[in-house]
Amino acid sequence: MKQVFLLLLIASYGVSAQSLSKPETAVIATVKKQMPETEAFLEKVVNINSGTLNKEGVRQVGKLMSDEFDKLGFKTEWVTLPDSLNRAGHLVATRQGKKGKKLFLIGHLDTVFEKSLPMEPFTRINDSTASGQGVADMKGGDVVVIAALKALHAQKLLDDTSITIYFTGDEESSGGPESRRDFIERAKKCDIALAFETAQGLSSVTTGRRxxxxxxxxxxxxxxxxxxxxxxxxxxxxxxxxxxxxxxxxxxxxxxxxxxxxxxxxxxxxxxxxxxxxxxxxxxxxxxxxxxxxxxxxxxxxxxxxxxxxxxxxxxxxxxxxxxxxxxxxxxxxxPGMEPSAANDELRKQVDELSKDMGLGPVSAFDPGARGAGDVSFVAEYMPCLDGLGASGKGTHSIEETMNTKEFPLLIQRAALYIYRLTR
CATH class of the missing domain: 3.30.70.360 (Alpha-Beta Plaits)
Structure with a gap:
């Protein structure tokens, strides 16, 4: 039943997309065109073990993603941590401009699957499902960010924008307060934080989490x-x-x-x-x-x-x-907790409006009691925040982790258009 609904949703998408501007429809077309290389890149990073304590693997995934940001004109750097923390460090990519809101985009490079565990490679199960270690939590979310920015860059819509991308290397097992000091300080210079942890489908986003x-x-x-x-x-x-x-x-x-x-x-x-x-x-x-x-x-x-x-x-x-x-x-x-707030809900309303413009239907706030803790909570007291914008899937933190490949391109398109609207 759910698959039938999704097919109907996609079928109606072209009819409702008339609510979008000309640049927005061009971005969507670009996302679609780039999907083969997007999915190939996702498979590549999923097939690299990057358990939190596998520092070499975390850095390897970070280097691949850093190379992508370099191509888009971002300034990239690796934030090192004290040896005593036994953590790989973090990837940061920035660009400075004068248009719209200053965005802080959050992801993480590590997974819960340490190197000692049997490797589960990226696998296409059927036409709507793929599996693999961290495919949804959250390499899929990181790739949503990269693919969305690539589409905007192709349309020259990143020019003069202010965006900081912060992909931590130890979200699944934090190295402690010292590991988040730089993360928090950079976030404070921005206006809005958007986190790309696993999405709960197309119909909800996260305005609060425990x-x-x-x-x-x-x-x-x-x-x-x-x-x-x-x-x-x-x-x-x-x-x-x-x-x-x-x-x-x-x-x-x-x-x-x-x-x-x-x-x-x-x-x-x-x-x-x-x-x-x-x-x-x-x-x-x-x-x-x-x-x-x-x-x-x-x-x-x-x-x-x-x-x-x-x-x-x-x-x-x-x-x-x-x-x-x-x-x-x-x-x-x-x-810390990310308390649901009126400011967070305003961001949800913006995504709701965009989703309707795209013909994807309304977007509600996901139950905060059903979400665990995440990096976005470290900055929630300083600015409006939204999470759950990444890839959708099931079974995270288990060998049964999967990603919904039918929703994946739609979530990339929505992310790209939301970044575009916020940076106008």
């Missing part, structure tokens, strides 16, 4: 022979950890946009955890009361207010220790 942070729960307790649990030894560290986790779930589990996932839990007589490898070791016996427990998890939220309120409640729960146990919880900041 942030992500981490938490660590440490529990200590008296240890000794298991026959003395519940009496002079108290309850042990594992029971206390379970009490806390269950109370988190019971107290906060139904709050909209808030999730907290305990991704790792270990307990026993001794626990050792390696931050670099995310591996834990524990020693214990069934007849010894566990003296220590460790839980590590994430906390996802829409607003800073929601994050701080959740942290306060979690601390309160942790403080109510079972007898002869003591628990502590610590929090680490990751990616």
């Amino acid at each position: 942030g992500a942070s981490g938490w660590t729960l440490n529990v200590k307790a008296r240890t000794g022979h298991s026959s003395r649990i519940f009496s002079d030894l108290g309850y042990g560290a594992i029971y206390e950890a379970v009490r806390i986790l269950n109370e988190f779930r019971r107290t906060l589990g139904q709050e909209q946009y808030l999730t907290f996932n305990p991704g790792l839990i270990v307990g026993g007589s001794e626990v050792h955890y390696d931050e670099k490898t995310a591996k834990a070791e524990t020693i214990g016996k069934t007849n010894i009361v566990a003296g220590t427990a460790l839980v590590k998890g994430d906390l996802r939220f829409l607003t800073e207010k929601q994050k701080e309120a959740a942290r306060a409640k979690m601390r309160e729960i942790v403080d109510k220790s079972l007898p002869l146990t003591k628990a502590t919880i610590s929090f680490t900041d990751g990616i």
Whole structure:
């Protein structure tokens, strides 16, 4: 049914495109003409492993994309990071002009698929679907940016525009605040941020997305022979950890946009955890009361207010220790939330109008609770932002990741025309 709808949509496209200007129809024609080379370039970059920790692969993908921006008259540079961060760095491409809004276009070069995983090459599954590592998240989105700018350049519509393109090399596993300092400072010089993470089809864009942070729960307790649990030894560290986790779930589990996932839990007589490898070791016996427990998890939220309120409640729960146990919880900041705002929705309305002009139908705001954290959130407090403008697909972060090849050219066309309208 969905495929029939899409075919009808494409069929009606030519009828409704009369709402577009002459330069806009020329851009669309150029995008169509360039699609074979666009898809060939996508296949080339997908077939290069660029897991976040594969620094050589990230730089290789960045070099291919940098070469494309060079051809379009952008000034390109590679932002290096301290060796201590163990990250490849970032690609930046800029051009300065006096027309229209100053745009900050966001993408990322890395994927979740590290080099140690089996390689899944770019594969055409059928006439509407392609698969491959990062084909949608987000090499497809990066190629949307490149193909859109190529079409505008071919029509000499990039002249005198101000555009900064920032493709990070560690979105999937950030190197921390130091890794985003330059990103934020460059964004502050622009008027609007547009991010090209995976699109949810043609009918929605992202005006808000949740942030992500981490938490660590440490529990200590008296240890000794298991026959003395519940009496002079108290309850042990594992029971206390379970009490806390269950109370988190019971107290906060139904709050909209808030999730907290305990991704790792270990307990026993001794626990050792390696931050670099995310591996834990524990020693214990069934007849010894566990003296220590460790839980590590994430906390996802829409607003800073929601994050701080959740942290306060979690601390309160942790403080109510079972007898002869003591628990502590610590929090680490990751990616802030991108709060839905009136300014963001104005951008959505512009895309909605453009989409209707193109005959693609209305565009609504995607549910922010259904999106994870992303780089755009680092700059959301400084300017209007929009995300979800990249390639559409399913199964991201899995071996079943696919991209919708029928929607791909339409999303490139829409991106090109939106950039054109913003830079007039």
